[in-house]
Amino acid sequence: MSRICVVDDKPLLRDSLKETLSREDHAVETFENPTEALELVVRGEFDLVLSDLKMPRMDGVTFLRTLRERSCETPVILMTAFGSISSAVEAMKLGAFDYIQKPFEADAIVVQVERALQHGRLRSENEALRASLDDMRRRREMVGDSEEMLAIRCQIARVARSDATVLIVGESGTGKELVATAIHAQSSRADRPMLCLNCAALSGNLLESELFGHERGAFTGADRLRKGRFELADGGTLLLDEISEMALPLQAKLLRVLQEGEFERVGSSVTRRANVRVIATTNRDLDDWVARHRFRGDLFYRLNVLPVHLPPLRNRGADIRRLVDHFLKEAATRDGHKPPKVSPDAYRLLEEYRWPGNVRELENLCQRASVLAPDGLLTCDVFRGWLGGHVESASPFGDLQPGRMLEEMERRLIEKVLAENNGHRQRTARMLGMGVRTLGMKLKQWREEAESERTATRREGLEPALTA
Numbered sequence: 001m002s003r004i005c006v007v008d009d010k011p012l013l014r015d016s017l018k019e020t021l022s023r024e025d026h027a028v029e030t031f032e033n034p035t036e037a038l039e040l041v042v043r044g045e046f047d048l049v050l051s052d053l054k055m056p057r058m059d060g061v062t063f064l065r066t067l068r069e070r071s072c073e074t075p076v077i078l079m080t081a082f083g084s085i086s087s088a089v090e091a092m093k094l095g096a097f098d099y100i101q102k103p104f105e106a107d108a109i110v111v112q113v114e115r116a117l118q119h120g121r122l123r124s125e126n127e128a129l130r131a132s133l134d135d136m137r138r139r140r141e142m143v144g145d146s147e148e149m150l151a152i153r154c155q156i157a158r159v160a161r162s163d164a165t166v167l168i169v170g171e172s173g174t175g176k177e178l179v180a181t182a183i184h185a186q187s188s189r190a191d192r193p194m195l196c197l198n199c200a201a202l203s204g205n206l207l208e209s210e211l212f213g214h215e216r217g218a219f220t221g222a223d224r225l226r227k228g229r230f231e232l233a234d235g236g237t238l239l240l241d242e243i244s245e246m247a248l249p250l251q252a253k254l255l256r257v258l259q260e261g262e263f264e265r266v267g268s269s270v271t272r273r274a275n276v277r278v279i280a281t282t283n284r285d286l287d288d289w290v291a292r293h294r295f296r297g298d299l300f301y302r303l304n305v306l307p308v309h310l311p312p313l314r315n316r317g318a319d320i321r322r323l324v325d326h327f328l329k330e331a332a333t334r335d336g337h338k339p340p341k342v343s344p345d346a347y348r349l350l351e352e353y354r355w356p357g358n359v360r361e362l363e364n365l366c367q368r369a370s371v372l373a374p375d376g377l378l379t380c381d382v383f384r385g386w387l388g389g390h391v392e393s394a395s396p397f398g399d400l401q402p403g404r405m406l407e408e409m410e411r412r413l414i415e416k417v418l419a420e421n422n423g424h425r426q427r428t429a430r431m432l433g434m435g436v437r438t439l440g441m442k443l444k445q446w447r448e449e450a451e452s453e454r455t456a457t458r459r460e461g462l463e464p465a466l467t468a
Helices: 011-022 032-043 060-069 084-094 106-139 147-160 176-185 205-214 246-260 285-293 297-304 317-335 343-354 360-370 380-386 406-420 425-432 436-467
Strands: 002-005 027-032 048-052 076-080 098-101 166-167 194-198 237-241 262-264 272-273 277-282 306-309
Touching: 002 011, 002 032, 011 027, 011 106, 027 032, 032 048, 032 060, 048 060, 048 106, 060 076, 060 084, 076 084, 076 106, 084 098, 084 343, 098 106, 147 306, 147 317, 166 317, 176 237, 176 277, 205 246, 205 262, 246 262, 246 297, 246 306, 277 317, 285 297, 285 343, 317 360, 343 380, 360 380, 406 425, 406 436, 425 436
Parallel strands: 002 027, 002 048, 048 076, 076 098, 166 277, 166 306, 194 237, 237 277
Antiparallel strands: 262 272
16 A cells, blocks of 8 residues: 655545546545644655645745655656746756646546555665665675685676576575676676565465566455566566476466567566576576476576576585684674684584584674684583584595495495485486496395395295204
8 A cells, every 4th residue: 555645725625536546445644734744754754745836835846856855756746737837847857757737537547546656665675675785795794715616706797797597506505696696796787676576485476476466356355557587677587496396387477488588477477578598596406396297308408508506515515714704803893803713623623513504604603703712712512512413524435444345435425415315326326427328237236135134035035044
């Protein structure tokens, strides 16, 4: 429900406007004296002002000029008689949204009001989005100089030069949104908006409305026209987070936008166009989801034009110290104190931890440490308690000691990586740098050896009974 302020010295017009706009589900307050309305408008009590141009106490131009001098950007529509068009034009130069000539029909003022309210909403959304993006750029940076991170930075620079769709794949907490922001910031669209939408946070109908917008009355609760993210991001970038959670029917509509650049708002048959670069992220194996018919293959291939794979933090051990120092300094600066020091054994412990929550888990741990660090020193014992006893060696060989057979070490490594990938052979083979067929042959060999050992054990158990 929008809040509208009506300022006019004629009671009949005030009452008529209040009745008309209230039927459109707007909250309307009327004022005869512009001075009474001025303070409320400046405080942000209203979304829109309808003001007469000619009033005895303060004319509409002075009213508007006073609002703008006090940095109030609330949209203003001026109502003017036939002989005051030149004054209305002057008001437009001062920043009035529009003017409407008296006498006017009820339908005309309703349309004008809806346009002005939509303009105000879009401006507010854009300001919030730009502020959010600027804040993200100031606060967040890609930290680390490991080989993995250097490779990611190079890939970002290459991908940013293109307008093709990007699919960023990585475990939860690896920084997929951060990489997407970096791609947009280095692209030719950097001066245009970047909008984000979490596909897992909304139901199918709401997600469709968020993507493509809807017309007034398109469904229950659609009390006004709403533009979708594709329209709002026109010329810029749209980040679709957790794209794997999008329902199959909506995937078909998204595919059409990616291929043709065309879509319709919900409840509309008018085809619209948008020039938007799409970046999608997922923590799923979309190859597997396509095979299981949970994700459209054609959409996957359309998204996967420029793939970016983010390594988990456990594979970036060389970045742990820099990340810890960065997050501790960031948290301490925010809280207004010096960052705590970290003992060498604590660094080693953090480098050996598996980090199931990846960089996000490390950041949260550092924020806790910045607040709760005893005497400004973080030791191994302090971190061990916070890690909940889930510390294990980062070595893929576990407890194997030097001198064990090379084949056994290889087997332990393969089994460990296979378990981390939930038994997915293609991904495991890719991480290990071997062919899927080679991996399959090794697994088959080990199964046959294990079966032979079980058979031999059963026979040994039966021999005493047979000879008795």
